[in-house]
Amino acid sequence: MMLLLGCFKVVPDLDRVPGKVWRKVSGTAVDTDYLPRIISFQDESALELMLRCADRAPDDLRTELEALTLGDRRCDPFLKNLYALGFARAMRIEGSAAAVCPEDTAAELAAVCRDRRPDLIVTGCQSSDGGSGLVPLFLAETLGIPCVTQVLDFTLLSDGRVEVRHQGDEGIAVRRVRTPCVLAVGNAACTYLRFPTVKAKLSLGRQPATVLPPVGEETMAGLRLQSLRGPDRKRAGVVMEGDTAEERVRRFLARYGKEWGLL
Amino acid sequence: MAVIARARIAEELSKLLGSDRVVTDEQVLRESSLDRYRKYEQCMGVFTQPIPAAVVYAESAEEVSRVLTFCHANEINVVPRTGHSAIEGGLETALEDSVVLDGSRMDQYTVDPVNMQVTCGCGVPLQALDDALRAQGLTTGHSPQSKPLAQMGGLVATRSIGQFSTLYGGIEDMIVGLEAVFPNGEICRIKNVPRRSVGPDIRHIICGNEGALCFITEVTVKLFPWMPENNRYISYQLPDEEMELGFSCLREVMTAGYRPSFARLYDGADAYSHFSGWLEEGKAMLIWMCEGPAGVSAATEAGIRELMARHPQLEEVDPDRIQQWYATLNWGPEQIAREREEIIATHNIGITTEISGSWSVIYQIYASVKERLLSEVPDITFVGGHSSHSYINGTNVYFTYYYNVVDCPPEEEINKYHNLINRIICQETLRFGGSISHHHGLGKARAHYVREEYGSSYYMLKTLKQAFDPDGIMNMGTLIPLRK
C-alpha cells in the first residue's frame, strides 16, 4: 500500500481584485478578507494529479490519499470536498496560513508527516498568492528526503518508486525517484481539481475535517516584511480608432508601422 | 427553408450592402449558430444547430430594412444580434441557411442632459455608455451582470434587468422611445415623450420581442443622477434553514414603502460561493444597497435597519465587506475565458435559470425546485439560489446549478442535463403560479412552455406573431417553439 499525502494552501482569489486596489497600497498587508477562497493553483494541480495517479495505479498496488493544510476553519469546506472525492483523511493544522512564515509552515507540516509516514508528499511549488517557493524544499530537508520540483505528472511503479515528469532548465525530464520523497508540482497543464457530486458530499463529505494543534515552537522566520509598494507600469495606451478591425489595423500601421519596424 | 441556394444568400447580401459587411468564415458561422445556452457544446467545439449562411453587419435602419426585405422575399430566417451575450438560445439559428443580422456597428449615442435621456444605436455597449455617463455624473441605472458584453438592442429585446432594478426598474421602465424595423421592411419610430395615453403602449410590442417580431435599431432610455458617495450597504447573515424568513424580510422592506436599489437574499450554498473569505458554511445572506440623494439613502438605510432589528435570527455583517465584494461582481471576457478552460478540463458546467413569483408562493417554488434538482438530476455537484429583484408584490429567484457531464457525448448533454433541469424548474414554477422567466427571456430554451406560461393570453402573443411576421422569418423557434 502506498500512502500519498497532498499538502495545500487556501488563498484569496487575487484575480478578482480590481486594478486600482494595487495602485493604492500602504502598510504591510492588503485586505483580502472579502475575496472568495480558492486552493492555490499549483496545490490544486497536485491534488488532481494525486487522484489521477490513484486512478491509474497498477492493480497490485493499493493507494490511499490524505490531505493536509495549515489554516483556520475557512479551510474546512475544502477538506470536506476532498473527503467527497475519496480522500481517506483530510487534516488541518490550526493556524493562519497568511501569517505563518515558510520555515514554521514546513516545521508544522513535517511534524504531521512524521506521524503519518507518507510514501509520497505532493504539493505545489509556489502558492498563487505570491508565496516564497520555499516550503516544499524546507519540508524535504526537515524530513531528510529528496525533492523534485516543477513536476508535471507522476506515476507509481510496482517497485515502490515513482516515475516523475518534470520541467528543468534543459527541457522536460523523466526520472525514477525512490520514496519517500516530496514532489512539488509546477505548471502542469489541464489539472483543475474534479468536482464531487452533491450525493458524494452528503455521504462522504459529511465527515468533519481532522483538526490538529500546531507544534508551535519558537518561530524560525528568516525574513520580516517592512513595506509594500505597487510598481508603476503605465504607458501611453493609445487606442486605434476605427469601426472595424481592418480600419484599426490600417490606422496603426499608418501611424507606427515604419517607426516600429513593421513595414 | 430559404427559397434560394445557400451560396447565393451571401452573394446577394454582398450586393445589397457590400462584401465587407458579409462574413462567411466557417468558424465565425459556427460560433454564430448558438449562444451561451449551449455553453458545453461550444466549449467542446461541437455545433449541433444548423450553421447560418452568413453573418451580415448593418450600419443603419435603412440597411436593416433592405436586408429584412430581401430575407422576407426569399423566406430566409433572420436572427437579430448585437452583444452576443444571450443565454437562453435566443440567438440559435434554428432553421437551415439562416442569416444572422448583427447591429453591433450601430454604436453611436447622444446624451440629452436637459431631458435626462440618451439615444443609443442598438450596438452601443452598455459598459462603455455607462462609464462615459458616470464621468458626467449620470447613469442609465441599468447594470446587468452581462454589462461588460451586452449592447442596447439585445438588452431591450430580452426585457433585461439590472442589479439596481429595485430602485431604477427593469429596461421596460427605462425606455422612452424606440425605432425598430419589421420583417416587411417597415421602419417604425416611436417618439420620445415622458408618458402618453394614445392607445395601448406599443413600445411593448418591441421591448421583449426577442427578435421574433422586429429588429430594434435605436432606443432612448432615461438618465439618472449618479451619486455613489451616498451609497449605503446593509447586510445580515442568517441560518440557511431560515430562508423563508429571508424572503419575508425582503417583503417587509418592500411593503413598508422603502426603495433600496439592490435587494438580495442568497441561500447558504450561493452565499458561500461569494463570501467564502469570511462566511461560514450554512449561512444565508441578506443584502440591501441604498442609493440616491443623501437624505433619501440615509433614511432608507435607517428604515431597513429598524425593520430588521426585530428579527433575532439576523446577525449584522460589516458593510465594508459588501462594498468590497460588490466591486468584483461582473463577468468580463477574462472570466468567461477562464470558465471555458475549466469546463473543458473538468466537464463540470454551471448554468443559471431565473423565475419569479408572488410573495405567497416564492419560497415554495424555491424549496421544491431545490429538492427536485438534488434528487432527480444525475451528477449534480451544486445547487444554490438567490433573490435579486424585489417588487411590492413579489420577487424573483435565480437558481445556479453545476453538474458533471458523465459518460455523455457533448451533443447529448443538453437533453440529459440542461433541459431536464429546465423542465423541473418550469414545472414547479408553473405549478405554484409563478413565471418561468424573470429576465433572461424565453429564448428557444423555454419556448416549449410558452402555452402554459401564457394560458389563455397565448392568443395575444400568437396574434402578434401572425400580424408582424406572417411568413415566419424572424428568429423562428424563439418565443413560439417550432413544430417538430
Place this chain on the structure above:
Amino acid sequence: MSVCILINGFSPAWKENAAGVISLAEGLDCPRCIQFLPEGQAPLPIPAEETTILTALHYETEPVLSALTQIYREDEVWVFDRSMACAELAPRLAARRGGACALSVSSLTREGSWQVRRGCYSSHLEGEYQVLRTPLFVTAAPGLSAPLAENGPGAVHWVRLETIPPERVEPAEIAAPLSRSKRLIALGRGAGSEANCREALRLAEDMNFDLGISRAAAMNGWLSLDRLVGVSGAIAHPEICIACGVSGAPALYAGLEKSRRILAINRDLHAPICRQADAVIQGDCIEVLRLLSQFRREGVSPRSEEPR
C-alpha cells in the same frame, strides 16, 4: 561577509541569468564564483578572483547539493542565478546551514542587516524585507541585467561529480530562449484554442516574430511550456512586443515590460494591458494578427488617417 555568486551553466539561458546575478550583486564584494558546467565545457567568462567549477555529464540535484554543502564557507552570502535548478538548491542549503532564504530577489543591500526586495501578492506588489539571520541564500529575480566585466574567472578549481542521467529528456520545442527575442508576440488565453495558437505560430513566422505564451495559455496545453513568458519563464527585451489576447496580469507582464514598444491586441479595452501598452488595437487577437500579417505581406501602403 563576502558574496559568492553561483551560475548554472547547464541552462541554455546562462548568459542572461549571469547578467542577472551580476546586476543583483552590484556594489557588493564578490570574490568567489561557483559554476555548474557540463563536462568538457570551458569555464564561463564570469569575473571573479577564484572560481570553483562543479562539472558532470548530466545535471542532477543531489550530487550538486552535497558538493555545495561541502564547499560552503562560513559567513558567505550565496547569490544564485534564476534557473530552476538554483531555486531548488538555495532553500535546501539554507535549511542545512540554518540560514535565511529568499527567491526571485530584485534588490540585495546591506544596512546593518541585509535587506531584500521581492514580488508578492502574485507579483502585483513588491515587498521590502529585513533578513533576520545569516547565512543568507538568494536567487536573482528575472529581468535584472548588468554587463559582464572583462576580467576572467581567476583561479579555477575543478570538482568532478558522478551523476545519474534522467530516464529520458524531451528536448525544448524552441531553439533559442525567448529572452533573446527582438520581435515577440506574447499570446494569452484570448487565443481561445489550440488551433488558434497554431495559427498564431504560423502568422508569427510569416511576420518574422517569435511566439511566447502566458501561463494561462500554457496551462491549457495549447503550446509547449518552453514558450512561457513571464516570472516563471522568459523575460524578454524585444524592440517590439505584440501582447495578443493577454489581460496584462503582472506575472506575465513582468516578461514584457522591458520591451521598447508594446502593441496590445484585446477585445476588452478595460483589460489592464491596455494601460500598459504604447498602442492598442481592439479586436479578436487572431483576426488582428491575420490582418497585420496580410498588410505586411501585400506591402499595402496604409491609407492616410481618415477622420472618424
